[in-house]
Amino acid sequence: MVFVAQRLDAKGIPRVDHQAVVRLAFPLILSAGIQALMGITDTWFIGQISSQALAGMNAAWLPTLVALGPFINLGRAVQTLVAQTYAAGDPKGASGHAWSGVGMGLALFPLCGLLASLGSLLYRRLPLPEGISEQASAYWQIRVWGGSALLGTFSLSGFFNGIGCTWVTLCVSGCSVLLNGLLNALFIFGFGWGIAGAAWGTILAEYVEFSLYLLVFLSGWIHRGYASRHTWQLGWMTATGRIRPLLKLGLPIWIYSLADMSSFTLFQLMIGQVGAVEGATAHICLMLSRFAYLPAMGLEQSASVLVGQSIGAGQPDWAKRLGNAVMGWTVGYMAVVGSALALWGQPLIGGFVSGEDANAASIIRLGGLLLKMIGVSFLFDGMNFAALGSLRGAGDVRVPMMIMLGMSWLVFLPLSQVLIFPAGQGWLPFLPGLGWGAVGGWLAALIYVAGLASLMVSRWQSGVWQKTSL
Secondary structure (H helix, E strand, O other): OOOOOEEEOOOOOEEEOHHHHHHHHHHHHHHHHHHHHHHHHHHHHHHOOOHHHHHHHHHHHHHHHHHOHHHHHHHHHHHHHHHHHHHOOOHHHHHHHHHHHHHHHHHOHHHHHHHHHHHHHHHHHOOOOOOHHHHHHHHHHHHHHHHHHHHHHHHHHHHHHHOOOHHHHHHHHHHHHHHHHHHHHHHHHHOOOOHHHHHHHHHHHHHHHHHHHHHHHOOHHHHHHHOOOOHHHHHHHOHHHHHHHHHHHHHHHHHHHHHHHHHHHHHHHHHHHHOHHHHHHHHHHHHHHHHHHHHHHHHHHHHHHHHHHHHHOOOHHHHHHHHHHHHHHHHHHHHHHHHHHHHHOHHHHHHHOOOOOOOHHHHHHHHHHHHHHHHHHHHHHHHHHHHHHHHHHOOOOHHHHHHHHHHHHHHHHHHHHHHHOEOOOOOOOOOOOEOOHHHHHHHHHHHHHHHHHHHHHHHHHHOHHHHHHO
């Protein structure tokens, strides 16, 4: 029996092969960091227009991710299915799962149009400062058309990750980010399209990325080992067998993400309601923190692949050792990068606002304080990422979904209301209020992340998932 990422020491005792873990994880870490550049690029370009446009971006970015959540998270489910099927010795089944995700993405393309039409209605009703709603609506109505490309991209990248070819993900995502930067410059400044240009640049880059993945997937190299040019027929002929596990795994992952992203979206909108300075600062800090922690999400994907392959090979005990090993790497990384962000992150804030903007000094000052709080929260984020990735690799997605629903909607949002707004104001005026503004909001986020991490780690360490995965 072959064990995933295992070596024997001098006494013949099995140990985790950390070099094998790093070989798998390093391209995913780089890919996640490169992907974060897409958000950083958009933020930098929008910041050169005005702080109002940046506040509009803050009001649109997370809601857009919530709307695109079904596409993204159904695609993420493919990675676990591929890893388990591949390790079980069924390469055709692995490529069949990838085709199921691609086909579903094409079938859901009309949903993109429906989401686009809802954009103006959504932002017309939100209590945002004057001018910000128009900016946010312009971004949303274009950006959501990238949904089908995202589902196809995540499905195919999940295939390559699941079979251990993570360098393909790195190369393709790198090309996409470079193209996104070029298109942003062309559309925002060359054509003068403003915030809409950022949206156009992003979705065009996403469709090119999907096309590149498809070309590699259909290449002779992949076809010889996985029959990738034929298994699309297998995927449709056995639709029940392919689509059912995709939905069974993907829907709880989506609901988890929906609860997380929607609650954080409302949190960002709460902060944006305080004022343009707070909204712009919150978005810059979000982009910087996302750039810093996305490599940890690459480690999360590594945990999912390694645990999934071990489960597929019938080795749940070894899967736990691998998940714990990746958790050590993830927490260590987040501790280092969180400290760096807290201590030296403030000068970076100034790079995202125009020196001529009257609010620049206030944004930089507030941003420095928020980054210190975000840096502390990174330690708990690292625990959560590793535990969540490991649980997903084992196929344990329903209990994490329930944990997220309770923590995000019953703890995080009410606490944010209390700490952000004075008594009698905000979205839930019947609750008491301290009126600490953006600082209070990020304190609520820190408490929320710490509680979520403790519950997810407890679930992983309990080993309950081993019984259900056998």
